[in-house]
Amino acid sequence: MKDSLLNSFRNDVKNSNADSFPLYVDSFTNLWDYEFGSLDDLPHDVDALVADRAIEYGLME
Numbered sequence: 001m002k003d004s005l006l007n008s009f010r011n012d013v014k015n016s017n018a019d020s021f022p023l024y025v026d027s028f029t030n031l032w033d034y035e036f037g038s039l040d041d042l043p044h045d046v047d048a049l050v051a052d053r054a055i056e057y058g059l060m061e
Contacts, residue, residue: 005032006046013049025053 005028012024029050033039039050 001035005035006043009046022053025050029053 009024009028012028013021016024028046029039032042039047042050
C-alpha cells in the first residue's frame with residue numbers, strides 16, 4: 001500500500017503545475033495520515049515536497 005501511494009504521488013507531482021501541485025500534496029498528506037497515522041518516516045524526496053507545501057501555509061520555516 002505504501003509503495004503504491006508513494007509512486008502515485010510522485011507521478012502526480014511530476015505531471016503537476018502550479019495550480020494542481022498544492023492539491024496533490026494536500027490529498028496525499030490527508031490520505032497518508034489517515035492510513036498510517038502520521039507523516040513520520042516519509043521518504044526524503046516526498047518529505048521535501050510536503051515541506052514545501054507546509055512552508056506555503058506558514059507551518060514551517
